[in-house]
Amino acid sequence: MTITEAPTFVDELRAHSRRYHDQHPFHVRMNAGRLSRRQIQGWVANRYYYQENIPRKDAAILANCPDPAVRRRWIRRILDHDGEAEGQGGIEAWFRLGEAVGLTREEVRDERHVAPGVRFAVDAYVTFARTKPWVDAVASSLTELFAPDLMAERIAAFESHYPWIDQAGLAYFRARLFQAPRDAEHALEVVTEHCRSRESQDAALAALSFKCDVLWSMLDAIDRAYAD
Amino acid sequence: MTITEAPTFVDELRAHSRRYHDQHPFHVRMNAGRLSRRQIQGWVANRYYYQENIPRKDAAILANCPDPAVRRRWIRRILDHDGEAEGQGGIEAWFRLGEAVGLTREEVRDERHVAPGVRFAVDAYVTFARTKPWVDAVASSLTELFAPDLMAERIAAFESHYPWIDQAGLAYFRARLFQAPRDAEHALEVVTEHCRSRESQDAALAALSFKCDVLWSMLDAIDRAYAD
Numbered sequence: 393m394t395i396t397e398a399p400t401f402v403d404e405l406r407a408h409s410r411r412y413h414d415q416h417p418f419h420v421r422m423n424a425g426r427l428s429r430r431q432i433q434g435w436v437a438n439r440y441y442y443q444e445n446i447p448r449k450d451a452a453i454l455a456n457c458p459d460p461a462v463r464r465r466w467i468r469r470i471l472d473h474d475g476e477a478e479g480q481g482g483i484e485a486w487f488r489l490g491e492a493v494g495l496t497r498e499e500v501r502d503e504r505h506v507a508p509g510v511r512f513a514v515d516a517y518v519t520f521a522r523t524k525p526w527v528d529a530v531a532s533s534l535t536e537l538f539a540p541d542l543m544a545e546r547i548a549a550f551e552s553h554y555p556w557i558d559q560a561g562l563a564y565f566r567a568r569l570f571q572a573p574r575d576a577e578h579a580l581e582v583v584t585e586h587c588r589s590r591e592s593q594d595a596a597l598a599a600l601s602f603k604c605d606v607l608w609s610m611l612d613a614i615d616r617a618y619a620d
Numbered sequence: 621m622t623i624t625e626a627p628t629f630v631d632e633l634r635a636h637s638r639r640y641h642d643q644h645p646f647h648v649r650m651n652a653g654r655l656s657r658r659q660i661q662g663w664v665a666n667r668y669y670y671q672e673n674i675p676r677k678d679a680a681i682l683a684n685c686p687d688p689a690v691r692r693r694w695i696r697r698i699l700d701h702d703g704e705a706e707g708q709g710g711i712e713a714w715f716r717l718g719e720a721v722g723l724t725r726e727e728v729r730d731e732r733h734v735a736p737g738v739r740f741a742v743d744a745y746v747t748f749a750r751t752k753p754w755v756d757a758v759a760s761s762l763t764e765l766f767a768p769d770l771m772a773e774r775i776a777a778f779e780s781h782y783p784w785i786d787q788a789g790l791a792y793f794r795a796r797l798f799q800a801p802r803d804a805e806h807a808l809e810v811v812t813e814h815c816r817s818r819e820s821q822d823a824a825l826a827a828l829s830f831k832c833d834v835l836w837s838m839l840d841a842i843d844r845a846y847a848d
Contacts, residue, residue: 447682447691454679455750460702460711463675467698474688474695483688522683522750 401593402584405534408600412538413607414545418615423545425553429494432554434618436486436493437505442514442610443486447473449521449529456526465578472571485564492561509613517606524599527586531596532603534583536576543568629821630812633762636828640766641835642773646843651773653781657722660782662846664714664721665733670742670838671714675701677749677757684754693806700799713792720789737841745834752827755814759824760831762811764804771796 399407413419421427422435450469457463475481490500499505521529543565550557550565587593627635641647649655650663678697685691703709718728727733749757771793778785778793815821 447688448684448686451679451682454698455676455683458676460675460709461706463679463698464702464704467695467702470682470691470695474692476692478689481688
């Protein structure tokens with residue numbers, strides 16, 4: 393006789409990895425080395441729209457969070473992304489990735505390549521953070537639980553399959569290898585501390601589902617925009 | 621014959637000093653040493669509600685601001701207020717002011733003394749930052765142009781008229797002596813750079829008026845709640 397224990401709340405959160413965008417057909421093809429230069433460029437230019445909005449999403453969470461101790465740790469995300477000085481930070485690193493794949497800063501910054509579906513998905517994420525209870529918004533960030541594995545695979549895939557991309561351009565992904573676990577650990581602490589009732593846990597799970605949908609939907613739009 | 625030049629936009633902003641809360645009857649009595657211990661306590665406990673909401677107001681501005689260079693400087697305000705570690709920052713300094721005037725942290729933190737009018741005014745300020753164009757929200761912070769004079773007078777007044785207050789409790793005001801000019805300078809740069817049309821300048825002036833009303837209205841409510 394086997395004893396089957398009911399999954400814990402954390403198990404249920406982690407189980408969302410099955411809905412993470414690493415399993416999207418476009419992402420599978422990316423890691424298998426099957427994307428063209430044009431498709432890689434399209435992905436980088438579109439994903440920029442996500443990157444540039446992340447600090448605003450995190451600031452919206454700060455604005456809604458009444459706990460200075462949580463804010464004091466959460467603000468690190470904004471500093472990481474915007475950088476503490478000109479020429480530093482995640483957004484800058486993404487511009488360099490853009491250059492490494494052959495995109496000018498200008499064409500990345502002016503969003504000319506951004507597909508409407510990408511814009512809608514990212515805007516929905518920022519609106520979620522602005523308007524939903526702050527703990528749900530924190531829960532929505534928990535896709536970072538799954539990010540380090542994806543980043544490690546992506547770095548390896550880019551290095552072996554896309555030798556035309558200057559490896560210095562991959563610095564963004566390398567930084568996320570240590571930032572994402574630290575961020576996810578904090579978010580998991582907040583969510584498990586604040587979500588004690590079944591109701592609040594369901595809200596957190598729904599928030600994480602929503603976020604998986606955001607990332608997935610972005611790849612749908614990119615896949616369509618740069619179809620072979 | 622005298623040549624009278626039209627006031628510049630910056631002159632018009634600075635002219636709002638006539639509506640600053642240092643001229644409110646309650647504030648005039650405070651600086652003249654005419655407030656009772658109970659009135660000073662009431663002011664500190666009520667003003668805490670403003671202090672605790674300032675980082676959320678600033679995070680709302682960050683969330684609405686699309687310019688990483690502006691965000692990179694604006695975030696300093698949140699770090700100053702929340703502190704970079706437990707036991708640091710402006711909110712902590714305000715708790716210490718509370719203790720110096722004879723209030724426990726608990727009775728400050730739980731907001732039991734906060735008058736409804738103070739709550740409404742502060743909430744209106746946070747809502748303004750969340751919902752108005754970010755440049756207008758920046759303009760609303762320009763009461764900081766007038767703050768250093770007020771802080772210097774307040775420190776002198778507290779030292780001479782209220783010797784029962786431990787001077788270590790005044791650290792918040794001392795920090796603002798250098799933080800406020802730095803913050804006001806940045807806000808003024810942003811506002812003068814972004815408000816070139818008469819329309820946008822009028823919006824900035826209206827935002828600053830609104831903020832003067834917030835501060836004034838708080839003192840109205842405190843004055844009524846702690847009438848002699």
